[in-house]
Structure formats: structure tokens, C-alpha cells
Amino acid sequence: MSVKGSYTTAEPLEWNEAISFMNRLYDDGNFTISLLVGCGIFFGLRISDVLRLRKKDLEADETLILFEKKTGKRRIIKINPSFKQHINKCLAKMNVRHDDDLVFISKWGKPYTTNRLNVMFKSFKYKYRLNITHFSTHTLRKTFATRIYKMAGNRQEEMLVRLSSMFSHGSVATTRRYIGLTDKVMMDTYDML
Numbered sequence: 001m002s003v004k005g006s007y008t009t010a011e012p013l014e015w016n017e018a019i020s021f022m023n024r025l026y027d028d029g030n031f032t033i034s035l036l037v038g039c040g041i042f043f044g045l046r047i048s049d050v051l052r053l054r055k056k057d058l059e060a061d062e063t064l065i066l067f068e069k070k071t072g073k074r075r076i077i078k079i080n081p082s083f084k085q086h087i088n089k090c091l092a093k094m095n096v097r098h099d100d101d102l103v104f105i106s107k108w109g110k111p112y113t114t115n116r117l118n119v120m121f122k123s124f125k126y127k128y129r130l131n132i133t134h135f136s137t138h139t140l141r142k143t144f145a146t147r148i149y150k151m152a153g154n155r156q157e158e159m160l161v162r163l164s165s166m167f168s169h170g171s172v173a174t175t176r177r178y179i180g181l182t183d184k185v186m187m188d189t190y191d192m193l
Contacts, residue, residue, distance in 0.1 A: 010138035040140025056099035
């Protein structure tokens, strides 16, 4: 729980830094968290849905189909081919035996919790010298949204509508705030002086 009056909203990572973070975790032998970070930034799921992924879900060829825990809505996710290679590399190194086994299990054999992961992420921020102030598991989902928006080029408004639908936001204005566009516009206003 945060201190009253404190600011704790997660921020996105820059895409290249997120990919580098995922790869450095893998290189350091932290295959499970490397895969978790990848699933967060490539799938755009809430951490509660990432933590429910099973081996058979990640071994799917091109698409992953699941029902979101929070909304109950069916999501079909296209698996990025280069990320699929990372999935396969991680699963080969991890001790996930059966198709129905959860993937994100700690070294003590227990499923990770969001709280435990957030504690770990705070230490990763310093260990990997990440350029971010407010880093948590929610950073992964925001990184996904920000990447999609930035890559849209002149179709950014269309992407906001798509992201709003994908994230089940009540409006595009909510999605703008979610990825920090409202704050950026407000700060840009001061630059007009």
C-alpha cells in the first residue's frame, strides 16, 4: 500500500530498454522473469492474466486465446514471431513439465504473486539501472500500449480507439490518460509561454 498523498502510477519503459531488460534477465539465468517481462510487453495483458498462463498457452503456434480475469472477456493475441523464439528458449531452460502447468512459478514451487513481483521489480530497477521512476508489473502493460501508439505514426488516433477497446476502457480519453498523453499535452502547454 502506498503512503497517502504519494504518486505511484506506473510508467512505461522505452521499448528498446524493455527489450534489453528482458534479454539481460535471460542472460543472467532468470528465465522465468525474462519470459514474464516478455509476455507483459508483447501481449499487453494485466499481470493477473500473465500469471495464469500455462505451458500449453505459450506453446501455441500463432495465437493465444484466453478469458481475462478482470473482465471475463475473450482475448485473442497474435504471438510475435521473434518473441515466439524467446518463449521457446525460455521454456527450454525452465522446469515446466506438463502442458497444464503454470509457467510463472518461483524457485520454491509457488506461483508468483503481484505483490512479490512488484518487490522484485523495485530491486531490478536498481540492479539493471532502468531509466524509470515508478516501476511495477503494470509498467509492462503500459509499455505495450505506448509502443503501439508510437509505432502508429499518422494513425495514432485510430490506435487509441483500438487500445481503448482492447483494454476495455470506457473512453478514448481514459486511454489517453493511461498512456500519459494527457500529462504530456499539459506539459507541452507550458512550453508555449
